[in-house]
Amino acid sequence: MTNPALLSPEEARQLIREEKWRNPTSGMANGYIQANLAVLPKEYAFDFLLFCHRNPQACPIIDVVEPGEHAPKIAAPNANVKTDIPKYRIYKHGKFVEERADVIDVWDENMAGFLIGCSFTFEQALLDNGIPIRHQEEGCNVPMYITNIQCEKAGIFEGPMVVSMRPMSERDAIRAVQVTSRFPSVHGAPVHIGNPETIGIKDINQPNFGDAVTIKKGEIPVFWACGVTPQAVAMHVKPEIMITHSPGHMFITDLKNEQFSII
Amino acid sequence: MTNPALLSPEEARQLIREEKWRNPTSGMANGYIQANLAVLPKEYAFDFLLFCHRNPQACPIIDVVEPGEHAPKIAAPNANVKTDIPKYRIYKHGKFVEERADVIDVWDENMAGFLIGCSFTFEQALLDNGIPIRHQEEGCNVPMYITNIQCEKAGIFEGPMVVSMRPMSERDAIRAVQVTSRFPSVHGAPVHIGNPETIGIKDINQPNFGDAVTIKKGEIPVFWACGVTPQAVAMHVKPEIMITHSPGHMFITDLKNEQFSII
Numbered sequence: 238m239t240n241p242a243l244l245s246p247e248e249a250r251q252l253i254r255e256e257k258w259r260n261p262t263s264g265m266a267n268g269y270i271q272a273n274l275a276v277l278p279k280e281y282a283f284d285f286l287l288f289c290h291r292n293p294q295a296c297p298i299i300d301v302v303e304p305g306e307h308a309p310k311i312a313a314p315n316a317n318v319k320t321d322i323p324k325y326r327i328y329k330h331g332k333f334v335e336e337r338a339d340v341i342d343v344w345d346e347n348m349a350g351f352l353i354g355c356s357f358t359f360e361q362a363l364l365d366n367g368i369p370i371r372h373q374e375e376g377c378n379v380p381m382y383i384t385n386i387q388c389e390k391a392g393i394f395e396g397p398m399v400v401s402m403r404p405m406s407e408r409d410a411i412r413a414v415q416v417t418s419r420f421p422s423v424h425g426a427p428v429h430i431g432n433p434e435t436i437g438i439k440d441i442n443q444p445n446f447g448d449a450v451t452i453k454k455g456e457i458p459v460f461w462a463c464g465v466t467p468q469a470v471a472m473h474v475k476p477e478i479m480i481t482h483s484p485g486h487m488f489i490t491d492l493k494n495e496q497f498s499i500i
Numbered sequence: 501m502t503n504p505a506l507l508s509p510e511e512a513r514q515l516i517r518e519e520k521w522r523n524p525t526s527g528m529a530n531g532y533i534q535a536n537l538a539v540l541p542k543e544y545a546f547d548f549l550l551f552c553h554r555n556p557q558a559c560p561i562i563d564v565v566e567p568g569e570h571a572p573k574i575a576a577p578n579a580n581v582k583t584d585i586p587k588y589r590i591y592k593h594g595k596f597v598e599e600r601a602d603v604i605d606v607w608d609e610n611m612a613g614f615l616i617g618c619s620f621t622f623e624q625a626l627l628d629n630g631i632p633i634r635h636q637e638e639g640c641n642v643p644m645y646i647t648n649i650q651c652e653k654a655g656i657f658e659g660p661m662v663v664s665m666r667p668m669s670e671r672d673a674i675r676a677v678q679v680t681s682r683f684p685s686v687h688g689a690p691v692h693i694g695n696p697e698t699i700g701i702k703d704i705n706q707p708n709f710g711d712a713v714t715i716k717k718g719e720i721p722v723f724w725a726c727g728v729t730p731q732a733v734a735m736h737v738k739p740e741i742m743i744t745h746s747p748g749h750m751f752i753t754d755l756k757n758e759q760f761s762i763i
Binding site for chain 1: 566573574
Protein backbone atom coordinates (compact mmCIF):
# COMPACT_ATOMS: atom_id res chain seq x y z
CA MET A 238 0.00 0.00 0.00
CA THR A 239 1.13 3.55 -0.76
CA ASN A 240 2.49 5.55 2.17
CA PRO A 241 -0.69 7.24 3.51
CA ALA A 242 1.22 10.53 3.89
CA LEU A 243 1.76 10.63 0.10
CA LEU A 244 -1.88 10.10 -0.90
CA SER A 245 -3.75 12.99 -2.47
CA PRO A 246 -6.81 14.13 -0.47
CA GLU A 247 -9.04 12.57 -3.16
CA GLU A 248 -7.20 9.23 -2.91
CA ALA A 249 -7.29 9.28 0.89
CA ARG A 250 -11.05 10.00 0.91
CA GLN A 251 -11.69 7.21 -1.61
CA LEU A 252 -9.81 4.69 0.55
CA ILE A 253 -11.96 5.80 3.50
CA ARG A 254 -15.18 5.78 1.45
CA GLU A 255 -14.50 2.17 0.41
CA GLU A 256 -13.90 1.32 4.08
CA LYS A 257 -10.33 0.25 3.34
CA TRP A 258 -9.12 2.74 5.97
CA ARG A 259 -10.87 2.76 9.37
CA ASN A 260 -8.03 4.29 11.43
CA PRO A 261 -7.23 7.79 12.68
CA THR A 262 -6.27 10.14 9.83
CA SER A 263 -3.25 11.79 11.46
CA GLY A 264 -0.39 11.76 8.93
CA MET A 265 -2.60 11.00 5.88
CA ALA A 266 -2.36 13.24 2.79
CA ASN A 267 0.42 15.24 4.37
CA GLY A 268 0.20 19.00 3.95
CA TYR A 269 -3.59 19.17 3.58
CA ILE A 270 -6.01 20.64 6.10
CA GLN A 271 -7.98 18.11 8.14
CA ALA A 272 -11.21 19.15 9.83
CA ASN A 273 -13.51 18.29 12.72
CA LEU A 274 -17.17 17.69 11.83
CA ALA A 275 -20.35 18.82 13.59
CA VAL A 276 -23.69 18.20 11.85
CA LEU A 277 -26.80 19.87 13.26
CA PRO A 278 -30.47 20.31 12.28
CA LYS A 279 -30.79 23.43 10.13
CA GLU A 280 -32.88 25.34 12.66
CA TYR A 281 -29.65 25.65 14.67
CA ALA A 282 -27.45 26.51 11.68
CA PHE A 283 -27.50 30.33 11.88
CA ASP A 284 -26.93 30.48 15.65
CA PHE A 285 -24.13 27.90 15.43
CA LEU A 286 -22.38 29.62 12.51
CA LEU A 287 -22.60 32.93 14.39
CA PHE A 288 -21.25 31.25 17.54
CA CYS A 289 -18.27 29.99 15.53
CA HIS A 290 -17.77 33.40 13.95
CA ARG A 291 -17.73 35.05 17.38
CA ASN A 292 -15.29 32.48 18.77
CA PRO A 293 -12.88 32.01 15.88
CA GLN A 294 -9.97 30.73 17.98
CA ALA A 295 -11.98 27.82 19.41
CA CYS A 296 -14.29 27.31 16.41
CA PRO A 297 -12.49 28.17 13.16
CA ILE A 298 -14.92 27.30 10.35
CA ILE A 299 -13.12 25.78 7.35
CA ASP A 300 -16.28 25.33 5.29
CA VAL A 301 -19.93 24.29 5.58
CA VAL A 302 -21.91 21.50 3.93
CA GLU A 303 -25.19 23.27 3.18
CA PRO A 304 -28.55 21.54 3.82
CA GLY A 305 -29.29 19.19 0.91
CA GLU A 306 -25.62 19.03 -0.20
CA HIS A 307 -23.01 16.38 0.53
CA ALA A 308 -19.83 18.34 -0.22
CA PRO A 309 -18.29 21.54 1.15
CA LYS A 310 -18.17 23.79 -1.96
CA ILE A 311 -14.76 25.27 -1.32
CA ALA A 312 -12.90 22.83 0.91
CA ALA A 313 -13.61 19.66 -1.13
CA PRO A 314 -16.21 20.04 -3.90
CA ASN A 315 -15.90 16.37 -5.01
CA ALA A 316 -16.13 14.81 -1.57
CA ASN A 317 -19.06 13.15 0.16
CA VAL A 318 -18.83 14.12 3.81
CA LYS A 319 -21.45 11.46 4.62
CA THR A 320 -19.02 8.65 3.72
CA ASP A 321 -15.51 10.16 3.65
CA ILE A 322 -14.71 10.03 7.36
CA PRO A 323 -13.48 6.70 8.82
CA LYS A 324 -15.74 6.81 11.91
CA TYR A 325 -18.74 8.92 12.83
CA ARG A 326 -20.53 9.33 16.15
CA ILE A 327 -24.25 9.91 16.49
CA TYR A 328 -25.74 11.73 19.46
CA LYS A 329 -29.45 12.06 20.24
CA HIS A 330 -30.61 14.69 22.76
CA GLY A 331 -26.96 15.12 23.78
CA LYS A 332 -26.36 11.40 24.46
CA PHE A 333 -23.97 9.17 22.50
CA VAL A 334 -25.96 6.53 20.60
CA GLU A 335 -23.67 4.74 18.18
CA GLU A 336 -20.48 4.79 16.08
CA ARG A 337 -20.73 4.16 12.31
CA ALA A 338 -18.66 3.95 9.12
CA ASP A 339 -21.05 6.20 7.19
CA VAL A 340 -24.07 8.40 7.91
CA ILE A 341 -25.86 8.35 4.53
CA ASP A 342 -29.21 7.35 6.02
CA VAL A 343 -28.94 9.61 9.11
CA TRP A 344 -27.78 12.94 7.67
CA ASP A 345 -30.85 14.22 5.82
CA GLU A 346 -31.57 17.38 3.80
CA ASN A 347 -32.61 19.24 6.96
CA MET A 348 -29.10 19.20 8.46
CA ALA A 349 -26.03 21.38 7.94
CA GLY A 350 -22.45 20.12 8.40
CA PHE A 351 -19.77 22.34 9.87
CA LEU A 352 -16.12 21.60 9.16
CA ILE A 353 -13.98 23.08 11.92
CA GLY A 354 -10.21 23.54 11.81
CA CYS A 355 -8.05 21.20 13.88
CA SER A 356 -4.66 21.44 15.51
CA PHE A 357 -2.87 19.11 13.05
CA THR A 358 -2.08 22.09 10.82
CA PHE A 359 -0.41 24.28 13.40
CA GLU A 360 1.37 21.29 14.98
CA GLN A 361 3.01 20.67 11.61
CA ALA A 362 4.07 24.33 11.53
CA LEU A 363 5.56 23.97 15.04
CA LEU A 364 7.49 20.83 13.99
CA ASP A 365 8.69 22.60 10.83
CA ASN A 366 10.14 25.24 13.14
CA GLY A 367 11.96 22.70 15.28
CA ILE A 368 9.56 22.92 18.22
CA PRO A 369 9.01 19.41 19.66
CA ILE A 370 5.46 18.31 20.52
CA ARG A 371 5.39 16.43 23.79
CA HIS A 372 2.23 14.32 23.32
CA GLN A 373 3.63 13.10 20.00
CA GLU A 374 6.95 12.24 21.69
CA GLU A 375 5.08 10.39 24.43
CA GLY A 376 2.70 8.70 21.98
CA CYS A 377 -0.50 9.86 23.65
CA ASN A 378 -3.39 12.29 23.15
CA VAL A 379 -2.92 16.02 23.67
CA PRO A 380 -4.14 17.06 27.16
CA MET A 381 -7.30 19.20 27.09
CA TYR A 382 -8.84 21.30 29.87
CA ILE A 383 -12.15 23.09 30.50
CA THR A 384 -11.27 26.72 31.35
CA ASN A 385 -13.00 29.61 33.08
CA ILE A 386 -12.89 31.58 29.79
CA GLN A 387 -16.50 31.98 28.65
CA CYS A 388 -17.09 31.87 24.89
CA GLU A 389 -19.05 34.74 23.34
CA LYS A 390 -22.71 33.66 23.31
CA ALA A 391 -24.71 33.47 20.06
CA GLY A 392 -28.40 32.59 20.10
CA ILE A 393 -28.82 29.40 22.16
CA PHE A 394 -25.13 28.49 22.10
CA GLU A 395 -22.82 29.30 25.03
CA GLY A 396 -20.25 27.64 27.26
CA PRO A 397 -16.64 27.59 28.43
CA MET A 398 -13.63 27.40 26.13
CA VAL A 399 -11.77 24.09 26.07
CA VAL A 400 -8.01 24.40 25.51
CA SER A 401 -5.23 22.00 24.56
CA MET A 402 -1.78 22.31 26.16
CA ARG A 403 1.74 21.82 24.80
CA PRO A 404 4.71 22.37 27.14
CA MET A 405 7.87 23.94 25.67
CA SER A 406 10.88 26.09 26.51
CA GLU A 407 10.21 29.79 27.01
CA ARG A 408 12.26 30.53 23.92
CA ASP A 409 10.16 28.14 21.82
CA ALA A 410 6.97 29.68 23.27
CA ILE A 411 7.80 33.02 21.66
CA ARG A 412 8.46 31.37 18.30
CA ALA A 413 5.24 29.33 18.71
CA VAL A 414 3.23 32.57 19.02
CA GLN A 415 4.77 33.88 15.79
CA VAL A 416 4.32 30.62 13.89
CA THR A 417 0.72 29.91 14.91
CA SER A 418 -0.41 33.55 14.48
CA ARG A 419 -0.06 32.92 10.75
CA PHE A 420 -2.87 30.33 10.90
CA PRO A 421 -5.96 31.98 12.43
CA SER A 422 -8.22 29.47 10.61
CA VAL A 423 -6.79 26.55 12.57
CA HIS A 424 -6.94 28.01 16.10
CA GLY A 425 -4.22 30.64 15.54
CA ALA A 426 -2.11 32.08 18.35
CA PRO A 427 -2.18 30.64 21.89
CA VAL A 428 -4.94 31.93 24.20
CA HIS A 429 -2.70 31.65 27.25
CA ILE A 430 0.92 31.05 28.25
CA GLY A 431 2.08 30.21 31.78
CA ASN A 432 0.14 29.80 35.02
CA PRO A 433 -2.75 27.34 34.45
CA GLU A 434 -4.74 28.79 37.38
CA THR A 435 -5.18 32.10 35.56
CA ILE A 436 -7.61 30.36 33.20
CA GLY A 437 -9.21 28.18 35.87
CA ILE A 438 -7.14 25.00 35.51
CA LYS A 439 -6.59 23.62 39.04
CA ASP A 440 -4.38 20.60 38.28
CA ILE A 441 -2.35 20.50 35.08
CA ASN A 442 -1.78 16.77 35.62
CA GLN A 443 -5.52 16.05 35.52
CA PRO A 444 -6.76 17.04 32.05
CA ASN A 445 -10.53 16.88 31.41
CA PHE A 446 -9.93 15.08 28.08
CA GLY A 447 -6.87 13.37 26.55
CA ASP A 448 -3.77 12.42 28.51
CA ALA A 449 -1.41 14.21 30.91
CA VAL A 450 2.08 14.86 29.49
CA THR A 451 5.44 15.55 31.14
CA ILE A 452 6.35 19.20 31.74
CA LYS A 453 10.13 19.31 32.03
CA LYS A 454 12.16 21.73 34.19
CA GLY A 455 12.44 25.12 32.47
CA GLU A 456 9.33 24.54 30.34
CA ILE A 457 6.10 26.50 30.44
CA PRO A 458 2.65 25.29 29.39
CA VAL A 459 1.27 26.93 26.24
CA PHE A 460 -2.52 26.76 25.72
CA TRP A 461 -4.47 26.89 22.47
CA ALA A 462 -8.25 27.05 22.01
CA CYS A 463 -9.43 23.56 21.10
CA GLY A 464 -11.94 22.26 18.53
CA VAL A 465 -13.62 20.22 21.27
CA THR A 466 -15.22 23.52 22.35
CA PRO A 467 -17.90 23.80 19.60
CA GLN A 468 -18.88 20.13 19.96
CA ALA A 469 -19.23 20.52 23.74
CA VAL A 470 -21.26 23.71 23.29
CA ALA A 471 -23.54 22.13 20.66
CA MET A 472 -24.06 19.01 22.76
CA HIS A 473 -25.07 21.20 25.69
CA VAL A 474 -28.30 22.31 23.93
CA LYS A 475 -29.21 18.61 23.47
CA PRO A 476 -30.29 18.73 19.81
CA GLU A 477 -32.62 15.87 18.78
CA ILE A 478 -29.75 14.68 16.58
CA MET A 479 -26.11 15.61 16.12
CA ILE A 480 -23.43 13.84 14.09
CA THR A 481 -19.69 14.27 14.67
CA HIS A 482 -16.48 12.58 13.55
CA SER A 483 -15.00 10.10 16.01
CA PRO A 484 -11.96 11.67 17.77
CA GLY A 485 -8.86 11.55 15.57
CA HIS A 486 -10.87 10.39 12.55
CA MET A 487 -11.02 13.64 10.61
CA PHE A 488 -12.28 14.88 7.25
CA ILE A 489 -9.43 15.49 4.78
CA THR A 490 -9.94 18.61 2.64
CA ASP A 491 -8.39 19.66 -0.69
CA LEU A 492 -6.93 22.78 0.94
CA LYS A 493 -3.23 22.98 1.65
CA ASN A 494 -2.08 24.07 5.09
CA GLU A 495 -0.17 26.99 3.58
CA GLN A 496 -3.33 28.32 1.86
CA PHE A 497 -4.64 29.01 5.36
CA SER A 498 -1.68 31.11 6.37
CA ILE A 499 -2.68 34.77 6.36
CA ILE A 500 0.82 36.06 5.67
CA MET B 501 -19.01 71.53 19.69
CA THR B 502 -16.29 68.97 20.47
CA ASN B 503 -14.10 67.91 17.56
CA PRO B 504 -16.01 64.88 16.20
CA ALA B 505 -12.72 62.96 15.85
CA LEU B 506 -12.24 63.12 19.63
CA LEU B 507 -15.69 61.80 20.60
CA SER B 508 -15.91 58.36 22.17
CA PRO B 509 -17.97 55.86 20.14
CA GLU B 510 -20.73 56.11 22.80
CA GLU B 511 -20.78 59.93 22.53
CA ALA B 512 -20.78 59.84 18.72
CA ARG B 513 -23.70 57.36 18.66
CA GLN B 514 -25.65 59.46 21.16
CA LEU B 515 -25.24 62.57 19.00
CA ILE B 516 -26.52 60.56 16.04
CA ARG B 517 -29.38 58.98 18.05
CA GLU B 518 -30.57 62.45 19.07
CA GLU B 519 -30.40 63.50 15.40
CA LYS B 520 -27.85 66.20 16.19
CA TRP B 521 -25.54 64.63 13.58
CA ARG B 522 -26.99 63.74 10.16
CA ASN B 523 -23.74 63.82 8.14
CA PRO B 524 -21.29 61.16 6.93
CA THR B 525 -19.35 59.59 9.81
CA SER B 526 -15.87 59.65 8.23
CA GLY B 527 -13.46 61.10 10.78
CA MET B 528 -15.79 60.67 13.79
CA ALA B 529 -14.51 58.84 16.91
CA ASN B 530 -11.10 58.47 15.38
CA GLY B 531 -9.42 55.09 15.80
CA TYR B 532 -12.63 53.07 16.14
CA ILE B 533 -13.98 50.58 13.59
CA GLN B 534 -16.92 51.82 11.52
CA ALA B 535 -19.19 49.33 9.80
CA ASN B 536 -21.57 48.94 6.87
CA LEU B 537 -25.07 47.65 7.71
CA ALA B 538 -27.25 45.10 5.93
CA VAL B 539 -30.48 43.98 7.62
CA LEU B 540 -32.34 41.00 6.19
CA PRO B 541 -35.33 38.80 7.11
CA LYS B 542 -34.09 35.93 9.27
CA GLU B 543 -34.95 33.24 6.70
CA TYR B 544 -31.95 34.58 4.75
CA ALA B 545 -29.66 34.89 7.77
CA PHE B 546 -27.80 31.57 7.60
CA ASP B 547 -27.18 31.73 3.83
CA PHE B 548 -26.03 35.34 4.08
CA LEU B 549 -23.70 34.71 7.02
CA LEU B 550 -22.23 31.73 5.17
CA PHE B 551 -21.84 33.86 2.02
CA CYS B 552 -19.91 36.42 4.06
CA HIS B 553 -17.80 33.70 5.68
CA ARG B 554 -16.89 32.29 2.26
CA ASN B 555 -16.02 35.74 0.88
CA PRO B 556 -14.20 37.34 3.79
CA GLN B 557 -12.29 39.88 1.71
CA ALA B 558 -15.46 41.41 0.26
CA CYS B 559 -17.75 40.72 3.22
CA PRO B 560 -15.80 40.85 6.50
CA ILE B 561 -18.38 40.40 9.29
CA ILE B 562 -17.61 42.61 12.29
CA ASP B 563 -20.62 41.44 14.31
CA VAL B 564 -24.30 40.53 13.97
CA VAL B 565 -27.42 41.98 15.58
CA GLU B 566 -29.40 38.82 16.29
CA PRO B 567 -33.17 38.66 15.61
CA GLY B 568 -35.02 40.34 18.49
CA GLU B 569 -31.94 42.28 19.64
CA HIS B 570 -30.96 45.89 18.93
CA ALA B 571 -27.23 45.74 19.74
CA PRO B 572 -24.30 43.74 18.41
CA LYS B 573 -23.12 41.83 21.53
CA ILE B 574 -19.41 42.23 20.94
CA ALA B 575 -18.97 45.28 18.72
CA ALA B 576 -21.17 47.69 20.72
CA PRO B 577 -23.28 46.06 23.48
CA ASN B 578 -24.84 49.40 24.58
CA ALA B 579 -25.78 50.66 21.11
CA ASN B 580 -29.12 50.65 19.33
CA VAL B 581 -28.38 49.92 15.69
CA LYS B 582 -31.97 50.94 14.81
CA THR B 583 -31.25 54.58 15.74
CA ASP B 584 -27.46 55.02 15.86
CA ILE B 585 -26.77 55.52 12.15
CA PRO B 586 -27.34 59.02 10.70
CA LYS B 587 -29.18 57.83 7.59
CA TYR B 588 -30.75 54.51 6.62
CA ARG B 589 -32.06 53.26 3.31
CA ILE B 590 -34.99 50.91 2.92
CA TYR B 591 -35.34 48.60 -0.07
CA LYS B 592 -38.40 46.49 -0.90
CA HIS B 593 -38.08 43.63 -3.39
CA GLY B 594 -34.66 45.08 -4.38
CA LYS B 595 -35.98 48.61 -5.06
CA PHE B 596 -35.01 51.71 -3.08
CA VAL B 597 -38.08 53.02 -1.25
CA GLU B 598 -37.00 55.70 1.20
CA GLU B 599 -34.26 57.22 3.34
CA ARG B 600 -34.85 57.65 7.10
CA ALA B 601 -33.19 58.85 10.31
CA ASP B 602 -34.19 55.70 12.24
CA VAL B 603 -35.71 52.32 11.49
CA ILE B 604 -37.34 51.47 14.83
CA ASP B 605 -40.72 50.69 13.29
CA VAL B 606 -39.33 48.86 10.23
CA TRP B 607 -36.69 46.54 11.72
CA ASP B 608 -38.76 43.91 13.54
CA GLU B 609 -37.85 40.80 15.56
CA ASN B 610 -37.79 38.67 12.40
CA MET B 611 -34.75 40.44 10.94
CA ALA B 612 -31.01 40.05 11.52
CA GLY B 613 -28.52 42.91 11.10
CA PHE B 614 -25.05 42.31 9.67
CA LEU B 615 -22.25 44.76 10.42
CA ILE B 616 -19.63 44.55 7.70
CA GLY B 617 -16.12 46.00 7.86
CA CYS B 618 -15.37 49.11 5.79
CA SER B 619 -12.27 50.57 4.21
CA PHE B 620 -11.90 53.49 6.66
CA THR B 621 -9.77 51.28 8.92
CA PHE B 622 -7.21 50.22 6.36
CA GLU B 623 -7.10 53.69 4.80
CA GLN B 624 -6.03 55.03 8.18
CA ALA B 625 -3.31 52.37 8.30
CA LEU B 626 -2.13 53.42 4.80
CA LEU B 627 -2.03 57.10 5.85
CA ASP B 628 -0.14 56.16 9.05
CA ASN B 629 2.45 54.57 6.77
CA GLY B 630 2.80 57.68 4.64
CA ILE B 631 0.86 56.30 1.66
CA PRO B 632 -1.33 59.08 0.20
CA ILE B 633 -4.93 58.27 -0.70
CA ARG B 634 -5.89 59.85 -3.99
CA HIS B 635 -9.68 60.15 -3.58
CA GLN B 636 -9.10 61.89 -0.25
CA GLU B 637 -6.61 64.27 -1.89
CA GLU B 638 -9.10 64.97 -4.67
CA GLY B 639 -12.05 65.28 -2.27
CA CYS B 640 -14.24 62.71 -3.97
CA ASN B 641 -15.56 59.15 -3.48
CA VAL B 642 -13.31 56.14 -3.96
CA PRO B 643 -13.80 54.63 -7.47
CA MET B 644 -15.52 51.21 -7.42
CA TYR B 645 -15.77 48.62 -10.20
CA ILE B 646 -17.76 45.44 -10.85
CA THR B 647 -15.19 42.72 -11.67
CA ASN B 648 -15.25 39.35 -13.42
CA ILE B 649 -14.23 37.70 -10.11
CA GLN B 650 -17.21 35.57 -9.01
CA CYS B 651 -17.81 35.38 -5.27
CA GLU B 652 -18.11 31.91 -3.74
CA LYS B 653 -21.84 31.05 -3.75
CA ALA B 654 -23.72 30.23 -0.53
CA GLY B 655 -27.36 29.17 -0.63
CA ILE B 656 -29.28 31.73 -2.71
CA PHE B 657 -26.51 34.35 -2.61
CA GLU B 658 -24.08 34.79 -5.50
CA GLY B 659 -22.62 37.51 -7.71
CA PRO B 660 -19.48 39.32 -8.84
CA MET B 661 -16.99 40.96 -6.49
CA VAL B 662 -17.00 44.75 -6.43
CA VAL B 663 -13.59 46.35 -5.83
CA SER B 664 -12.36 49.79 -4.84
CA MET B 665 -9.19 51.24 -6.39
CA ARG B 666 -6.39 53.37 -4.98
CA PRO B 667 -3.49 54.37 -7.30
CA MET B 668 0.00 54.55 -5.77
CA SER B 669 3.69 54.16 -6.56
CA GLU B 670 4.95 50.61 -7.03
CA ARG B 671 7.05 50.99 -3.90
CA ASP B 672 4.01 52.04 -1.88
CA ALA B 673 2.02 49.13 -3.35
CA ILE B 674 4.35 46.62 -1.69
CA ARG B 675 4.08 48.39 1.65
CA ALA B 676 0.29 48.58 1.18
CA VAL B 677 0.13 44.78 0.87
CA GLN B 678 2.06 44.40 4.12
CA VAL B 679 0.06 47.02 6.00
CA THR B 680 -3.41 45.85 4.93
CA SER B 681 -2.61 42.13 5.38
CA ARG B 682 -2.67 42.85 9.11
CA PHE B 683 -6.40 43.72 8.90
CA PRO B 684 -8.25 40.75 7.35
CA SER B 685 -11.48 41.81 9.11
CA VAL B 686 -11.65 45.07 7.17
CA HIS B 687 -11.00 43.74 3.64
CA GLY B 688 -7.34 42.79 4.25
CA ALA B 689 -4.77 42.57 1.48
CA PRO B 690 -5.47 43.80 -2.08
CA VAL B 691 -7.22 41.31 -4.41
CA HIS B 692 -5.37 42.65 -7.45
CA ILE B 693 -2.49 44.96 -8.39
CA GLY B 694 -1.86 46.26 -11.90
CA ASN B 695 -3.70 45.67 -15.18
CA PRO B 696 -7.44 46.38 -14.66
CA GLU B 697 -8.40 44.14 -17.62
CA THR B 698 -7.18 41.05 -15.78
CA ILE B 699 -10.19 41.36 -13.47
CA GLY B 700 -12.62 42.48 -16.18
CA ILE B 701 -12.40 46.27 -15.81
CA LYS B 702 -12.53 47.74 -19.33
CA ASP B 703 -12.10 51.44 -18.56
CA ILE B 704 -10.44 52.51 -15.32
CA ASN B 705 -11.77 56.04 -15.91
CA GLN B 706 -15.37 54.83 -15.84
CA PRO B 707 -16.02 53.35 -12.39
CA ASN B 708 -19.39 51.64 -11.81
CA PHE B 709 -19.79 53.52 -8.50
CA GLY B 710 -18.01 56.49 -6.91
CA ASP B 711 -15.75 58.84 -8.85
CA ALA B 712 -12.78 58.44 -11.22
CA VAL B 713 -9.44 59.60 -9.75
CA THR B 714 -6.15 60.65 -11.33
CA ILE B 715 -3.56 57.93 -11.90
CA LYS B 716 -0.19 59.69 -12.13
CA LYS B 717 2.78 58.59 -14.25
CA GLY B 718 4.67 55.78 -12.50
CA GLU B 719 1.65 54.75 -10.42
CA ILE B 720 -0.21 51.44 -10.55
CA PRO B 721 -3.81 50.82 -9.55
CA VAL B 722 -4.26 48.70 -6.40
CA PHE B 723 -7.64 47.00 -5.93
CA TRP B 724 -9.32 45.93 -2.70
CA ALA B 725 -12.54 43.92 -2.29
CA CYS B 726 -15.30 46.36 -1.43
CA GLY B 727 -18.16 46.28 1.10
CA VAL B 728 -20.59 47.21 -1.67
CA THR B 729 -20.34 43.55 -2.74
CA PRO B 730 -22.57 41.99 -0.04
CA GLN B 731 -25.23 44.70 -0.42
CA ALA B 732 -25.30 44.18 -4.21
CA VAL B 733 -25.49 40.41 -3.76
CA ALA B 734 -28.28 40.66 -1.17
CA MET B 735 -30.25 43.12 -3.32
CA HIS B 736 -30.01 40.71 -6.23
CA VAL B 737 -32.28 38.17 -4.51
CA LYS B 738 -34.91 40.92 -4.09
CA PRO B 739 -35.85 40.28 -0.43
CA GLU B 740 -39.29 41.61 0.55
CA ILE B 741 -37.43 44.05 2.79
CA MET B 742 -33.82 45.04 3.31
CA ILE B 743 -32.37 47.90 5.36
CA THR B 744 -28.89 49.38 4.82
CA HIS B 745 -26.96 52.43 5.96
CA SER B 746 -26.86 55.33 3.51
CA PRO B 747 -23.43 55.48 1.81
CA GLY B 748 -20.81 57.12 4.03
CA HIS B 749 -23.19 57.10 7.03
CA MET B 750 -21.75 54.21 8.98
CA PHE B 751 -22.26 52.50 12.33
CA ILE B 752 -19.52 53.38 14.84
CA THR B 753 -18.46 50.42 17.00
CA ASP B 754 -16.62 50.27 20.35
CA LEU B 755 -13.79 48.28 18.75
CA LYS B 756 -10.46 49.94 18.10
CA ASN B 757 -8.89 49.56 14.68
CA GLU B 758 -5.80 47.95 16.23
CA GLN B 759 -7.91 45.25 17.92
CA PHE B 760 -8.68 44.00 14.42
CA SER B 761 -5.04 43.62 13.46
CA ILE B 762 -4.10 39.95 13.45
CA ILE B 763 -0.43 40.56 14.22
